[in-house]
Amino acid sequence: MAAFITFQPSDNFNPSTYVGNSSSAEIPVTGVGFQPDLVWAKNRDATYDHFLFDSARGATKYWKTNSSVVAATNAQTLKSFDADGYTMGTDSDVNQSTSDFSAWSWKMGTTSGLTGGTLTPTAYSLNTTAGQSILAYTGLGSAQTIPHGLGAVPHMIMVKCLTGGSSGMVYHARMNNGVTPADYYMKIDGASNQDDAYGSGTWNDTLPTSTVFSVGGNNHTSDTFDYIAYCFTSIPGYSKFSNYMGNGNADGPFIYTGFRPNWLMIKSYTNASRPWYIFDGTNKGKNAATNGNCFLEADGTAVEDCSGDFVDLLSNGFKIRNTTANLNQSTSEFIYAAFAEFPFVASNSTVAVAR
Numbered sequence: 001m002a003a004f005i006t007f008q009p010s011d012n013f014n015p016s017t018y019v020g021n022s023s024s025a026e027i028p029v030t031g032v033g034f035q036p037d038l039v040w041a042k043n044r045d046a047t048y049d050h051f052l053f054d055s056a057r058g059a060t061k062y063w064k065t066n067s068s069v070v071a072a073t074n075a076q077t078l079k080s081f082d083a084d085g086y087t088m089g090t091d092s093d094v095n096q097s098t099s100d101f102s103a104w105s106w107k108m109g110t111t112s113g114l115t116g117g118t119l120t121p122t123a124y125s126l127n128t129t130a131g132q133s134i135l136a137y138t139g140l141g142s143a144q145t146i147p148h149g150l151g152a153v154p155h156m157i158m159v160k161c162l163t164g165g166s167s168g169m170v171y172h173a174r175m176n177n178g179v180t181p182a183d184y185y186m187k188i189d190g191a192s193n194q195d196d197a198y199g200s201g202t203w204n205d206t207l208p209t210s211t212v213f214s215v216g217g218n219n220h221t222s223d224t225f226d227y228i229a230y231c232f233t234s235i236p237g238y239s240k241f242s243n244y245m246g247n248g249n250a251d252g253p254f255i256y257t258g259f260r261p262n263w264l265m266i267k268s269y270t271n272a273s274r275p276w277y278i279f280d281g282t283n284k285g286k287n288a289a290t291n292g293n294c295f296l297e298a299d300g301t302a303v304e305d306c307s308g309d310f311v312d313l314l315s316n317g318f319k320i321r322n323t324t325a326n327l328n329q330s331t332s333e334f335i336y337a338a339f340a341e342f343p344f345v346a347s348n349s350t351v352a353v354a355r
Contacts, residue, residue: 015103037081049064056125131238139217155234246334258316259340262339275297
């Protein structure tokens with residue numbers, strides 16, 4: 001039996017690159033293929049922060065995955081979400097002279113019709129076709145349920161407290177190997193393992209449903225502060241959120257996704273010292289055997305690392321090609337999030353992926 005998607009992956013997610021121009025002028029970045037609702041940008045050549053912008057809060061407003069500081073506004077960062085991309089301003093954080101930048105764009109687009117839950121988002125943008133949504137909300141200081149609009153159970157949720165200065169929290173359905181994952185969280189701004197230090201305060205120890213996700217009442221997800229949440233569910237042929245076990249061997253594990261990954265984020269949830277690795281299929285080749293794979297660390301400011309063969313991005317998944325414990329520690333469990341460049345099987349105008 002086959003599962004079908006009715007769109008090309010690039011209709012809803014696309015990476016892009018641009019070069020800074022001495023901060024002397026704005027940089028319109030085109031060719032994304034849609035008006036993005038979420039843009040995540042990083043200077044690949046210098047030790048600058050990761051900047052995340054979304055349409056629910058509006059252009060010029062950002063937060064950083066590598067820092068627990070509060071969100072901020074700068075009129076010379078991302079100035080606008082455009083019909084075919086976005087425009088970066090003159091601030092050196094997003095426009096340093098001659099530096100290469102990576103930016104990853106997701107499309108949502110529906111801004112009405114969200115219902116359910118005990119806490120109503122103040123702004124949102126949904127894309128049920130691609131299984132992704134953005135929700136802005138103000139916490140109530142107590143356990144609540146929040147509608148996510150995906151029409152399916154979320155497999156990954158990232159929540160950032162914008163005004164309270166705390167870490168961005170990640171829920172992933174395969175933490176703890178999928179056993180009581182809602183009891184745990186990981187921090188996007190730190191090389192920490194899965195944790196339950198806040199008890200039910202983060203996800204209220206309650207699994208998300210096809211309509212809502214739960215928050216406890218601590219400052220990370222639902223105190224009386226402003227928050228932003230990004231929610232995702234796996235869509236065959238477009239995205240996948242799952243896990244694998246490392247084997248400590250240069251002939252590392254192969255992980256089937258059903259598509260060629262165009263963006264891949266990996267993190268050990270069983271070892272506190274492992275960073276969040278991001279591989280971008282558009283940068284310096286797609287296959288470690290020929291060009292090497294470069295990565296950025298979502299929880300750090302380090303420049304892009306192209307020092308070795310790390311991961312093969314293949315037509316139907318990815319294969320670990322390195323013994324580094326950050327990707328392949330023996331018997332350690334890793335979660336990942338992947339978005340597609342091409343589905344594994346395509347026929348004429350119909351995009352299909354076997355299962």
